[in-house]
Amino acid sequence: MLVSYKWLQEYIDLAGISAEELAEKITKSGIEVEGVEKLNEGLKGVVVGHVLECEKHPNAEKLNKTLVDIGSGEPVQIICGAPNVGKGQKVAVATVGAVLPGNFKIKKAKLRGEESNGMICSLQELGIEGKLAPKEYAEGIYNFSSDTEVGQDALEVLNRDDVILELGLTPNRADAMSMLGVAYEVGAILGKEVKIPNPQPKTSSEQASDYIKVTVEAKEDNPLYVAKIIKNVKIGPSPVWLQTRLMSAGIRPHNNVVDVTNFILLEYGQPLHAFDYDKLGSKEILVRRAGNGEVIETLDDVKRTLTPDHLVITNGTEPVALAGVMGGANSEVSSDTTTILLESAYFTGGAIRKASKDHGLRSEASSRYEKGVDPERVRPAAERAVELMVELAGGEVLGGIVEADALDVKPAVVSTTLGKINKILGTTLEMNEVKDIFARLKFATSVDNETITVTVPTRRGDITIEEDLIEEVGRLYGYDNLPTTLPEGPSTPGHLSNYQKKRRLVRHFMEGAGLFQAVTYSLTSAEKATQYALEKYEPVELAMPMSEDRSHLRLSIVPELLEVLKYNNARQNDSVAVYETGAVFLKNSDGELPEEREHLAAAITGLWESHPWQGEKKAVDFFVLKGIVEGLFAKLGLESQLGFQKAELDGLHPGRTAEIFLNGDVIGFIGQVHPTMQKTLDLKETYVFELSLKSLLEAETAPLQYTAIPRFPSITRDIALVVDKKKAAGDLEKIISEAGGSLLKEVSVFDLYEGEKMEHDKKSLAFSLKYFDPEKTLTDEDIAKVHNKVLAKLEEKAGAVLRG
Amino acid sequence: MQDRLKELQIEALEKVAAAADLKELNDIRVSYLGKKGPITEVLKGMGKLSAEERPKMGALANEVRDAISGQMEGKQKELEEAAVQKQLAAEEMDVTLPGRPVKMGSHHPLTSIIEEIEDLFIGMGYTVEEGPEVEKDYYNFEALNLPKGHPARDMQDSFYITEETLLRTHTSPVQARTMEKHQGKGPVKIICPGKVYRRDNDDATHSHQFMQIEGLVVDENIRMSDLKGTLEVFAKKLFGEDREIRLRPSFFPFTEPSVEMDISCKICGGSGCSVCKGTGWIEILGAGMVHPNVLEMAGYDSKKYTGFAFGMGPERIAMLKYGVDDIRHFYTNDVRFLKQFSVEE
Structure with a gap:
């Protein structure tokens, strides 16, 4: 809502309060003022001039040479390029020395040999947006009415000596979508009276009811419809004061009748519509829901197909307006209109919102109806409109009342107590202070001991419960004046849950390992939603996605992490290591929410380590990432529950992929991205893992317990084995561990050889075995017993023999 | 015999002073003070001496040994110090070269x-x-x-x-x-x-x-x-x-x-x-x-x-x-x- 500071002063005395001060006060007590614009900022030296002579420029086809009386001294010669300039016009003249928007200074000049002492201005040249200028002046200079006094400040005549406050209205404050509503608000803030117009239009002896009959079928959508007839109007431009009021509020002037309806919309917040009575084609208005497939051509020349969700104004048969949204082209007021049917109606929000949404039409009228207009202003707005129309367009208002009234509204009566007010706000207000606040709001009150009962005017439909009253008290008392306290009462221990603590630990571990945390989108394409899914699920799909790329909820984090790698690679970030924790979404049966499972995923590509001047470089590989997974499990005390098993999974390299096991259950995977996928994404060798963080963090761990530092030495035996190439080191390790029993404390691989010294399908794997007995120093015999068993089992179970 | 010992002392001290490194010094130690060294050789002739002369000669021999080993000790310290200095000089490096980066990710x-x-x-x-x-x-x-x-x-x-x-x-x-x-x-x-x-x-x-x-x-x-x-x-x-x-x-x-x-x-x-x-x-x-x-x-x-x-x-x-x-x-x-x-x- 754009509020003219000058216009507002017609309803309230703002003496001594600047527009900026007012803006600050309004913001602090109720409605955010999002902008304060001085309309004449940087403008000066523009006067009203009278074009005495106008002839073609002798040397330029498109220019005119004019002689203009600017009210002081001799008339001046001005060269003017506007096609619509003409003798006798009253125009805005930027005199020599004037400054126009953009710091454009007007100087004496010679144009094609002819002297020019100023410039005749269009509205745009004075800083008014082209789309707001009346159509007839949109392409040329503006004309004042012929009775405008020459020599006076044209910016004042055009009301440019004004300041516009831009109010950011929350949906509850529909009351402030009108000048009167803003005046009430400012009145409450400043504690001042509000001057309300008191229209008393004269009516003729002819009865409106002889011209029109109103029937409302859809009474719920339209509880009140008031019709007025004005005969013998003369359509023409509005006076400058009205045009400038509209323009300052962002509405383009059209003609005196339409402008009056828009003026009342701004002043009262009550939308009106003027029909050309003679084009109506009947003597009847019927308000009803539209039929299925019924068509109306609206004022913007668009044919719109309707449904029973939409409310229409009809002439008994044909629709003549899409109620509360836009009038019909068939009954539009034009320059030859002589009889006006004026509609002032109360439509409820629902049908209007639906029509406005379905047809993508958001008009000044519909936005007010959607949020709710004041039912008590329907009649006064109509009275004020016809009074103004007669004043500006002539004609006569027909007598009598024509309306369909099924309205049942009463002001809300809400009570609260002083105790409750002070309890909620934390204040120590007295009853007279509270009463004074409601008096400023012009709400009637009655007090009975501690209880105050407030009668809320219908203009403030947002106030229905006592908390609403408390808010009014709070904001007008001033939140700055509230004491500053902290909650009292029993203390509560603040903490993270175990899960949350461990999740933070996981993040720190991943970052300590060198990975950056990424946050990607949960919504992805249908294709990517199922890629790298740990479990096969149908992805959850949006009913109405904004794009195909963001239409499904992810089942895996990896696809978006690969996009992160791709994005970075394309920007010369070749080495990237990222991880993410976040939900994946597993569809449940209809009607149930999907299961959201928190996952941890990582993706690495490029160099893992690089220390060039020492000649060290290491590209990422499977074991870099595997080491991170192992480290993570170790950090969480789950090392002994971790397992890997070779696997073939979609999108991953079949020879370089493993499933990750926790306590025997698959909870994730690790592997190289399939070379085909790498190529598609333009990635170099890339490794990923993803696992169920939920499973990991909820796994049971043994409590931390000290074990004694060994008092006896351990003894190490190294063995080099020759086995089939396909034999997994992990399997051999398992055999060794089992055979080694309690004396074997540690097994580790220390060498792998697959070179030419071996048979082609064999490899050599070397293990280091550490034996230890907490009770004594082991003898060679003790060890030999176990060690030989290990060797025997290796041969028996894996065909592994000691390398000769 | 007495003269021979004095000669040996002078000879050994000269060699000690001239020793270039620890190995050379050790060789000198072995050759003069070892069991097969010339001092021991000289002392083998002690049996021919009179009972009065024997302790005198023994004392002299010890004096000579002490003089040589004392000198050697000093020289050893000197050479060790030099060796350390040499190693340090050889190990000097450009401390302004960049260190090995620690892998470090961070929170979003x-x-x-x-x-x-x-x-x-x-x-x-x-x-x-x-x-x-x-x-x-x-x-x-x-x-x-x-x-x-x-x-x-x-x-x-x-x-x-x-x-x-x-x-x-x-x-x-x-x-x-x-x-x-x-x-x-x-x-x-x-x-x-x-x-x-x-x-x-x-x-x-x-x-x-x-x-x-x-x-x-x-x-x-x-x-x-x-x-x-x-x-x-x-x-x-x-x-x-x-x-x-x-x-x-x-x-x-x-x-x-x-x-x-x-x-x-x-x-x-x-x-x-x-x-x-x-x-x-x-x-x-x-x-x-x-x-x-x-x-x-x-x-x-x-x-x-x-x-x-x-x-x-x-x-x-x-x-x-x-x-x-x-x-x-x-x-x-x-x-x-x-x-x-x-x-x-």
Whole structure:
């Protein structure tokens, strides 16, 4: 809502309060003022001039040479390029020395040999947006009415000596979508009276009811419809004061009748519509829901197909307006209109919102109806409109009342107590202070001991419960004046849950390992939603996605992490290591929410380590990432529950992929991205893992317990084995561990050889075995017993023999 | 014999003095003082001496030995020192060459902001609650005083999955769920961070997915002044002790009264600049007293219980705090962006 500071002063005395001060006060007590614009900022030296002579420029086809009386001294010669300039016009003249928007200074000049002492201005040249200028002046200079006094400040005549406050209205404050509503608000803030117009239009002896009959079928959508007839109007431009009021509020002037309806919309917040009575084609208005497939051509020349969700104004048969949204082209007021049917109606929000949404039409009228207009202003707005129309367009208002009234509204009566007010706000207000606040709001009150009962005017439909009253008290008392306290009462221990603590630990571990945390989108394409899914699920799909790329909820984090790698690679970030924790979404049966499972995923590509001047470089590989997974499990005390098993999974390299096991259950995977996928994404060798963080963090761990530092030495035996190439080191390790029993404390691989010294399908794997007995120093015999068993089992179970 | 010993002493001392390294010195030691050395040889002839001369000669021989070994000791120290010096000189290196980089990732800036806020409120006795990102219409809207057809639903056009389920448009449903869990009893003191989704086209200031963090306190005597005090503690800790706060009336369907909190602009100190759009204030969060309908729907007696709630956007806070100019940076994960947040503040 754009509020003219000058216009507002017609309803309230703002003496001594600047527009900026007012803006600050309004913001602090109720409605955010999002902008304060001085309309004449940087403008000066523009006067009203009278074009005495106008002839073609002798040397330029498109220019005119004019002689203009600017009210002081001799008339001046001005060269003017506007096609619509003409003798006798009253125009805005930027005199020599004037400054126009953009710091454009007007100087004496010679144009094609002819002297020019100023410039005749269009509205745009004075800083008014082209789309707001009346159509007839949109392409040329503006004309004042012929009775405008020459020599006076044209910016004042055009009301440019004004300041516009831009109010950011929350949906509850529909009351402030009108000048009167803003005046009430400012009145409450400043504690001042509000001057309300008191229209008393004269009516003729002819009865409106002889011209029109109103029937409302859809009474719920339209509880009140008031019709007025004005005969013998003369359509023409509005006076400058009205045009400038509209323009300052962002509405383009059209003609005196339409402008009056828009003026009342701004002043009262009550939308009106003027029909050309003679084009109506009947003597009847019927308000009803539209039929299925019924068509109306609206004022913007668009044919719109309707449904029973939409409310229409009809002439008994044909629709003549899409109620509360836009009038019909068939009954539009034009320059030859002589009889006006004026509609002032109360439509409820629902049908209007639906029509406005379905047809993508958001008009000044519909936005007010959607949020709710004041039912008590329907009649006064109509009275004020016809009074103004007669004043500006002539004609006569027909007598009598024509309306369909099924309205049942009463002001809300809400009570609260002083105790409750002070309890909620934390204040120590007295009853007279509270009463004074409601008096400023012009709400009637009655007090009975501690209880105050407030009668809320219908203009403030947002106030229905006592908390609403408390808010009014709070904001007008001033939140700055509230004491500053902290909650009292029993203390509560603040903490993270175990899960949350461990999740933070996981993040720190991943970052300590060198990975950056990424946050990607949960919504992805249908294709990517199922890629790298740990479990096969149908992805959850949006009913109405904004794009195909963001239409499904992810089942895996990896696809978006690969996009992160791709994005970075394309920007010369070749080495990237990222991880993410976040939900994946597993569809449940209809009607149930999907299961959201928190996952941890990582993706690495490029160099893992690089220390060039020492000649060290290491590209990422499977074991870099595997080491991170192992480290993570170790950090969480789950090392002994971790397992890997070779696997073939979609999108991953079949020879370089493993499933990750926790306590025997698959909870994730690790592997190289399939070379085909790498190529598609333009990635170099890339490794990923993803696992169920939920499973990991909820796994049971043994409590931390000290074990004694060994008092006896351990003894190490190294063995080099020759086995089939396909034999997994992990399997051999398992055999060794089992055979080694309690004396074997540690097994580790220390060498792998697959070179030419071996048979082609064999490899050599070397293990280091550490034996230890907490009770004594082991003898060679003790060890030999176990060690030989290990060797025997290796041969028996894996065909592994000691390398000769 | 005596002369021979003296000769040997002079000879040995000369050689010791001339020794170039420890090995040479050791050779000298072996050749003069060893069992097969000349001194021992000389002493083998002692048997021919008289009983008076023998001890004298023995003493002399010891003198000679001591002189030689004493000299050697000194020389040894000297040579060892020289060897150390030589090694040190050989091992000298350019200390200005770069060290081996430690691999170091970092929190996403949004996580840093969220954890900072979490910790701040944990310190004030809050726990951290989370909830599903796909929500029931009931928890996302209805339980928050936004019945179907409520105009305020326009404010947050949503991603529906079915008529009754949608991607949550705010983290407030976690509040509704937590209150419900408490079965009408207080106190509730929670902070709820998480991802939320709205039908916005992604641009510099909009993102269809973003973060929110909300707080809720419900108890028997919660006042708006408590909200003001809590927000003041929060704002000063997060943005600096010198920042002022102001509460401005606003509207949210789930709170009444509703406010927005501004903090004084750090850039201009309140006199007005481009960051604060000339107002001297920067909007940080929305808040208010929990609407009685919300309390009642969650099973609280709104005559007995009151509460306050507040909510903010970590992206906005990160943008203000670090001067990030485009919200999309948080979701494209450019490592040149992420690396800038490795620094712990």
